[in-house]
Amino acid sequence: MKIPFVDLQAQYQTIKKDIDDAMSSVMKDTAFVGGSGNKYIRQFESDFSAYLNVKHVISCANGTDSLEILLEAYGIGKNDEVIVPAISWISTSESVGRAGAKPVFIDVCADTLLMDVDQLEKLITPNTKAIIPVHLYGNPVNMEKVMLVASKYKLVVIEDCAQSHGARYNGKLVGTFGHAASFSFYPGKNLGAYGDAGAITTDSDDIASKCRMISNHGQLQKHTHLIEGRNSRMDGLHAAVLSVKLKHLDKWNTARNKNAESYSVQLNAGKIELPVVNENGKHVFHLFVIRSDKRDELKKYLELNGVETAVHYPQPLPLVDAYREAGYSASDFPVASQQCRKILSIPMFPELSAEQVQKISELINSFK
Numbered sequence: 135m136k137i138p139f140v141d142l143q144a145q146y147q148t149i150k151k152d153i154d155d156a157m158s159s160v161m162k163d164t165a166f167v168g169g170s171g172n173k174y175i176r177q178f179e180s181d182f183s184a185y186l187n188v189k190h191v192i193s194c195a196n197g198t199d200s201l202e203i204l205l206e207a208y209g210i211g212k213n214d215e216v217i218v219p220a221i222s223w224i225s226t227s228e229s230v231g232r233a234g235a236k237p238v239f240i241d242v243c244a245d246t247l248l249m250d251v252d253q254l255e256k257l258i259t260p261n262t263k264a265i266i267p268v269h270l271y272g273n274p275v276n277m278e279k280v281m282l283v284a285s286k287y288k289l290v291v292i293e294d295c296a297q298s299h300g301a302r303y304n305g306k307l308v309g310t311f312g313h314a315a316s317f318s319f320y321p322g323k324n325l326g327a328y329g330d331a332g333a334i335t336t337d338s339d340d341i342a343s344k345c346r347m348i349s350n351h352g353q354l355q356k357h358t359h360l361i362e363g364r365n366s367r368m369d370g371l372h373a374a375v376l377s378v379k380l381k382h383l384d385k386w387n388t389a390r391n392k393n394a395e396s397y398s399v400q401l402n403a404g405k406i407e408l409p410v411v412n413e414n415g416k417h418v419f420h421l422f423v424i425r426s427d428k429r430d431e432l433k434k435y436l437e438l439n440g441v442e443t444a445v446h447y448p449q450p451l452p453l454v455d456a457y458r459e460a461g462y463s464a465s466d467f468p469v470a471s472q473q474c475r476k477i478l479s480i481p482m483f484p485e486l487s488a489e490q491v492q493k494i495s496e497l498i499n500s501f502k
């Protein structure tokens with residue numbers, strides 16, 4: 135029995151009728167391309183804003199674009215610095231570089247692997263304009279601390295919620311603390327489309343209207359190009375799929391938590407380290423990341439026994455080739471550098487069965 139890392143087919147089978155109906159209505163209406171005239175887009179934007187209780191949701195083509203569009207809307211560019219965590223998917227720092235600004239990397243906490251908010255103040259310079267906290271793996275960052283520092287130095291906070299749809303800090307949904315938030319609906323995310331899609335959320339009318347313009351050729355109305363924008367629209371099919379799937383998000387996150395709980399009970403914590411939920415956080419386990427001193431051997435062992443795993447991420451962001459010119463070394467990010475050698479993401483998705491969790495746990499426990 136092979137156990138995949140994620141099983142999108144299993145999830146599709148549980149909601150097949152609703153998805154197929156939703157997709158065929160989009161086909162009937164030929165409502166393919168996003169924009170204010172597309173009722174599927176309007177519906178999803180309204181559904182997601184009700185879910186988060188935020189004023190504006192602006193759909194766009196993917197999560198990377200949502201970060202880039204937000205940075206542009208806030209006027210962040212040349213000579214500006216933006217603080218980002220040393221462990222994340224590259225979109226978080228890439229969007230800053232693409233905006234013409236400089237990503238300033240902050241090391242992570244050894245237990246949660248989240249950005250170490252206690253180091254924020256020492257990285258702030260007169261050029262610092264924004265902070266992008268990432269709720270990595272679905273584990274919420276201490277947003278109260280981030281907002282305190284941000285208000286002291288008048289910084290913009292853009293939450294990167296690509297891995298944390300439905301996660302909460304102190305009972306409040308992530309994506310509702312900062313000035314704006316970015317979401318990805320890449321198929322494997324906790325809320326995933328059937329292709330690339332993303333969204334920006336904010337309570338600010340001004341930022342919302344700028345983001346709408348930027349993402350749709352500078353227009354708020356057809357053929358009225360107020361600025362030069364770009365084409366970053368969500369497709370109608372994805373919006374229709376997302377409206378169906380959003381109804382299941384909380385239930386799926388509960389199932390992920392149940393699987394995480396079973397792993398935690400069954401895995402022999404003497405051999406590996408279990409994920410640490412941030413204090414006051416409600417984790418949504420986009421990924422279940424264990425740590426082992428023999429990570430590469432363990433990965434190979436699981437693979438040989440039919441269990442697919444992954445590493446998120448093999449290197450701290452500042453040490454990837456894209457940032458070679460900056461000349462960072464592992465000792466600049468001691469915690470991230472050490473942890474990236476140990477982390478291993480094991481299968482985690484709502485439909486993972488109790489038998490699968492048991493088999494994976496037994497294999498890991500039997501690894502010598």
Ligand SMILES: *Cc1c(COP(=O)(O)O)cnc(C)c1O
Nearest residue numbers: 196197198223225296318319320
């Ligand atoms: C997936 C992801 C993104 C980017 O989303 P895309 O939709 O793939 O462009 C950004 N940040 C983080 C932390 C991610 O995991």
